Amino acid sequence: MNYLKLTFDKLEVGEINDLVAHESCGAISLFVGTTRDNFDGKTVVLLEYEAYEAMALKTMNQICEELRARWPDIKHIGIHHRLGTVPVKEASVVIAVSSPHRKSSLEAVHFAIDELKKSVPVWKKEQYADGEGCSEWKENKECSWSKSHRDNHIL
Amino acid sequence: MSQGHRSEEVVRVNLLFFAKSRELVGTSSLDNFPLATSGGHLSGSAVLGTICERFPELVAIRDSVIIAHNEQYCEDLTEPISLADGDEIAVIPPIAGG
Numbered sequence: 001m002n003y004l005k006l007t008f009d010k011l012e013v014g015e016i017n018d019l020v021a022h023e024s025c026g027a028i029s030l031f032v033g034t035t036r037d038n039f040d041g042k043t044v045v046l047l048e049y050e051a052y053e054a055m056a057l058k059t060m061n062q063i064c065e066e067l068r069a070r071w072p073d074i075k076h077i078g079i080h081h082r083l084g085t086v087p088v089k090e091a092s093v094v095i096a097v098s099s100p101h102r103k104s105s106l107e108a109v110h111f112a113i114d115e116l117k118k119s120v121p122v123w124k125k126e127q128y129a130d131g132e133g134c135s136e137w138k139e140n141k142e143c144s145w146s147k148s149h150r151d152n153h154i155l
Numbered sequence: 156m157s158q159g160h161r162s163e164e165v166v167r168v169n170l171l172f173f174a175k176s177r178e179l180v181g182t183s184s185l186d187n188f189p190l191a192t193s194g195g196h197l198s199g200s201a202v203l204g205t206i207c208e209r210f211p212e213l214v215a216i217r218d219s220v221i222i223a224h225n226e227q228y229c230e231d232l233t234e235p236i237s238l239a240d241g242d243e244i245a246v247i248p249p250i251a252g253g
Binding site for chain 1: 171173174176177215219220221223226228230245247248249250252253
């Protein structure tokens with residue numbers, strides 16, 4: 001099963017772990033992306049996420065298909081992304097994969113978060129503390145049309 | 156009109172704006188937005204250009220966004236897109252998920 005979700009609620013890592021747990025599996029690997037309190041020396045007080053929800057779920061599903069093609073023994077996949085306001089230190093994304101042996105799930109989780117940053121239409125705005133310039137839309141360097149990606153791949 | 160030349164055809168699409176583009180435009184969607192196509196075809200950059208004519212505030216970020224057509228990225232804006240009434244066109248600033 002693929003358990004995909006976009007939610008405005010707080011992500012509970014244990015719940016997502018339990019979703020992918022299976023008696024035939026000896027491993028669950030988890031990636032938890034959390035919100036940092038600083039950027040470029042500025043204090044981040046708040047993060048706001050938004051998504052193109054239908055397309056985000058579609059691209060998350062494509063990532064699952066890719067994982068299953070590369071690691072056919074994967075049992076369950078869970079990808080939950082939080083939207084709306086996320087206080088610092090809390091999880092913005094949780095990816096969980098179960099497999100009979102650890103190698104597949106460990107590799108798959110790493111691949112999945114890299115792909116998510118590249119292809120899932122979700123946006124994040126950082127709000128900074130007073131006097132440090134109010135807010136900024138972030139760009140993943142993995143995104144091929146981001147400024148940093150373009151600067152590093154001179155067209 | 157010369158033979159084989161495709162006729163001009165207005166297609167009405169539904170626009171979606173996200174993140175910075177949504178803030179600049181001041182709305183998250185606009186239905187029945189007319190696009191002048193050639194037989195239903197228009198390049199991604201021409202689509203974006205038409206959107207920027209209607210919303211000049213987007214010109215500032217035009218070179219850093221792509222569009223999605225019916226939930227598919229059109230990363231190469233030079234490619235022609237085959238459009239029909241009711242299609243969804245989203246303005247996609249650089250993504251920042253995770």
